[in-house]
Structures are given as C-alpha cells and as structure tokens.
Amino acid sequence: MGRELRIYERPALERPVLIAAFRGWNDGGQAATLAAGYLAKLWGAHKFADIDPELFVDFQATRPTVTLDEGQTRKLEWPENVLYHARIPGTTRDAVILVGVEPNYRWRTFTELISDLSRDLGIEMAITFGALLADVPHTRPAPVTGAATDPKLVDELGLQLSRYEGPTGIVGVLLDACRREGIPSVSLWAAVPHYVSLAPSPRAARALCERLGGVLGVGIDVSELAEAEATYVEQVSEAVASDTDTQAYVEELEQRADSLDWLEESGELPSGEALAAEIARFLRERDANGGN
Numbered sequence: 001m002g003r004e005l006r007i008y009e010r011p012a013l014e015r016p017v018l019i020a021a022f023r024g025w026n027d028g029g030q031a032a033t034l035a036a037g038y039l040a041k042l043w044g045a046h047k048f049a050d051i052d053p054e055l056f057v058d059f060q061a062t063r064p065t066v067t068l069d070e071g072q073t074r075k076l077e078w079p080e081n082v083l084y085h086a087r088i089p090g091t092t093r094d095a096v097i098l099v100g101v102e103p104n105y106r107w108r109t110f111t112e113l114i115s116d117l118s119r120d121l122g123i124e125m126a127i128t129f130g131a132l133l134a135d136v137p138h139t140r141p142a143p144v145t146g147a148a149t150d151p152k153l154v155d156e157l158g159l160q161l162s163r164y165e166g167p168t169g170i171v172g173v174l175l176d177a178c179r180r181e182g183i184p185s186v187s188l189w190a191a192v193p194h195y196v197s198l199a200p201s202p203r204a205a206r207a208l209c210e211r212l213g214g215v216l217g218v219g220i221d222v223s224e225l226a227e228a229e230a231t232y233v234e235q236v237s238e239a240v241a242s243d244t245d246t247q248a249y250v251e252e253l254e255q256r257a258d259s260l261d262w263l264e265e266s267g268e269l270p271s272g273e274a275l276a277a278e279i280a281r282f283l284r285e286r287d288a289n290g291g292n
Contacts, residue, residue, distance in 0.1 A: 004056070005113045007049040011085045011121075015093035017216065018118055018178075021129040022081075024062075024102030026169040029192035031131035031142075031204030035212075036099045038205060038225060045084035045097055049117070053079050056103035056110050083117075091218055096121060102170045108177075111170070115177040125153075126178040126185040127215065128171040129208050131201070133194035137253035138236045142207040143191045146215065149175070150184045157215050159186065186215055193253075195246065196236050202228035 021027065021036035039045075053059075057079045064078045081100030088095050096118075103110045118126065136143060146159040153159060175185040188211050190204035206225040213220040240246050 004052045004054075004109075005049060005117060006052060007117075009048050011046075011048050011094075013085060013094040013096070013121055014087075016085075016096050016121055016123050017088075017093065018096045018098065018114075018123045018126040018183075019129070019212070020098040020114070020126070020171065020174060022100050022102040022170050024169070026102060026128075026130045026171050028131040028133040028194075029197060029199060029201035029204055031190050031192055031201045031208060032129035033099055034200055034202065035129050035205040035208040036097055039095070039209065039212075039220070040084045040086065040097045040099065042221060042224075043086035043089060043095065043097075045086035045095070047082055047084050049083040051081040051100070051110070051113060053081065053101075053103075056081075056105055057101065058104035061104055062101055088216065088218055091216075096123065107170060107173050111174045111177040114174060115181045115183070118178060118183055119181050123178075123183055126175065126183050127212065128175060128185070128187050129212075130169070130171050130187065130189040131192050131204050131208070132189060133197050134191040135253060135256075136191045136193055137250050137257055138193045138196060138203070138233060138240075139250070139254060140257045142201070142204040144188060144207045144211040146186060146188050146211060148184070148186045149179055153184050153186060157186070188212065188215070193236075195240075195249070199232070199236065202226075202232050 019036060019039065021032035023030070023033050027033050059079070062079045064076055067075050067077060069075045079101045081098065081103075084097045084099075086095050086097065087093075098114065146157070148154050148157070148159045171187060175187055178185045188208055190201075190207045190211075192201045192204045202225045206222045206229055209220045209222050209225065240250050
C-alpha cells in the first residue's frame with residue numbers, strides 16, 4: 001500500500017464490515033456522512049488510519065479550515081478521510097467506518113488504497129452510504145433504496161440488482177474496486193428534499209442507519225437522530241409556511257408520497273423501483289446541467 005495511507009495501529013478484527021460515506025456529490029443534505037459519523041460516535045469507534053489528502057484533494061475546491069482552540073490558539077484542519085474501527089453492539093463482529101471527502105484527483109489510486117486495506121483486514125462486506133436530492137417532502141420518512149452487484153446478496157438481503165447507468169461518484173468507484181477484490185458490496189441511498197439541500201438531514205441519516213441495521217441484522221439505537229429529526233421537521237415546516245408557493249409544492253409532494261406508500265403496501269408497485277427511477281432521473285438531469 002502507498003505511503004498516502006497512514007496506519008497508526010492495525011486492529012484485530014472479527015468478521016469486519018466496511019461502512020463508507022463521503023462529503024460532496026454523494027452526500028445530499030450531508031445525510032450520508034451524518035449517518036456514518038453518528039455510528040462512529042454511537043459505537044465508540046477508535047481512529048486507526050487516515051489517507052493523506054495531499055495527492056487527492058484540490059484545496060481550492062475543498063479548503064482547509066482554521067478554528068480557535070479555547071478561544072486562543074489557531075488550529076488548522078485539513079480535509080480528512082479517516083478510518084475508525086468499532087465492535088458492533090450486540091454482535092460478534094466489527095465495523096470499519098470510513099468518513100471523508102470525495103477526492104478531486106486519482107480516484108483509482110484512492111480506491112485501490114481502500115480496497116487493498118479491506119482485503120488485508122479481512123473485510124467481509126462493503127457498504128456505502130449515499131444521499132441524493134429528490135422530489136420528496138420533509139414531512140414523510142426518507143425513502144432508502146438498496147442495491148448490490150452480487151445476486152446472492154440481492155436475494156439474502158431483499159435488495160435490488162444495480163441497473164443504474166450514468167455518471168457516478170466515488171462510492172460507485174469504490175464499490176467496483178471492492179467487487180474486483182471479491183468483496184461483496186451494498187449501496188444504500190436515501191432521498192433528501194431538494195428544497196432544503198443545504199440543511200443537514202437527520203431524517204435521511206436515521207433512515208440510512210435503520211436500513212443498515214436491516215442489512216446487518218442488528219438493532220441500531222437511532223434515538224438521538226430521531227430527536228434531531230423532530231426539530232428538523234419543525235424548523236423546515238416553519239420556513240415552508242412563510243411562502244405559499246413552496247407550501248403548495250410540499251403539499252403536492254406529500255400527496256404523491258402518500259400515494260406511492262399506498263401502492264407499495266397494496267403490492268401494486270414493486271418496492272424500490274420508484275426511487276431507483278428517481279435516482280437515475282436526478283443524476284441524468286444533474287449531469288446535463290453541468291453538475292449544478
């Protein structure tokens with residue numbers, strides 16, 4: 001492995017899974033990185049490695065930040081890609097949690113570092129979090145779709161085969177690298193209301209954590225996210241109520257979401273297909289608009 005991967009300690013892991021999320025194109029409403037960071041905190045994860053950003057990040061696009069430590073000492077913080085390890089509570093397996101920023105350069109080198117480390121650590125499954133901006137209301141549960149490239153995983157976990165064609169982010173490249181290493185991989189995506197794209201979405205983060213629990217067959221305590229979610233919904237609703245056009249638009253989205261829920265419950269619409277189509281439509285339109 002290259003010198004860009006800095007390992008401080010090599011943990012002894014039992015049946016580990018990799019959980020990865022990146023700020024940037026894959027992280028609408030910061031939901032993916034919020035979910036991964038929440039899990040690291042919830043499970044008492046320990047940092048054991050990071051990736052030097054020097055060769056991978058454009059610091060004019062993703063700038064380092066300066067903060068004050070105790071109001072006096074200036075502290076410089078660089079864009080990070082950090083790896084943590086933790087025991088998943090109530091299980092006999094460990095998690096390796098990667099939280100970072102989508103690189104601007106050398107994606108193949110970057111993902112090879114992660115896939116090589118995953119092989120060395122004995123990672124049994126790679127799971128990525130993503131969040132996209134979509135036509136969904138903030139007042140309803142965040143839809144989550146799960147896809148995999150391994151037909152066996154699709155059957156075992158109730159996922160869909162990945163049929164998406166079009167531009168992808170670093171999570172897509174990482175999953176492909178893991179596939180080539182023979183590591184089964186799963187991609188979980190939550191939908192975030194596009195009209196509140198700048199606000200962190202604890203609702204979508206909670207949905208990702210709950211879907212992850214279903215994939216791993218474990219219970220995940222999302223109570224802290226649920227509390228933040230209630231505040232999020234209240235604050236967004238107040239902002240929406242101040243504009244009649246936006247309020248009417250959200251009511252239309254609510255009716256559409258309720259109709260889709262009814263169709264799924266009645267069995268007339270295959271679960272996940274509507275959201276998969278929405279993902280494809282959103283990504284095509286975003287690419288056509290130059291990424292804006």
